[in-house]
Amino acid sequence: MPTIKSSAELRNNYNEISRFCHNYSEPVFITKNGKGDLAVMSIEAYEEMNNLFELYGLIKEGMDDIANSNTRRFSEAISSIRSSRNR
Template sequence: MITIRPISDLRNKFSEIEETVVEENAPVFLTKNGYGTMVLMSLDQYDQLINPIESKLDEADLQASQTGQRFSSPEVFDRVRERIDND
């Protein structure tokens, strides 16, 4: 279930938000004046989100250091779109 709270709850009901984020391992979406403004998540959730990306970037850095082959922006975006379409 998605948890949406006003940003004022961050100040006034921090412990409730912390419990949702940490103990329930669920992100909390914060709103300001009725519009989404940010998402709070636990460090574990953040790591799970970022680690695969960081790993792929490390692989790309290693590959780039081992070859002189470079692609233009349009080539990169075309290749990404092709991979997305084939999945």
């Protein structure tokens, strides 16, 4: 279940909310006038999420290559890597 706090709670209890974000590595949703306004998370959680997005992007590129038959045999790829290392 998501953690939801008001903007007043963020202003008045910043340290408590910051501690929560660092301890649980999940965002706290901040409301303003009863409506969702922000998602606050620790830098570590943000970087981890960004790293996952980058990984998912690379996996998608690979899946697209497979779908478009843009592949080569494993032995050819290894030979190419070995020859580029020996230059």
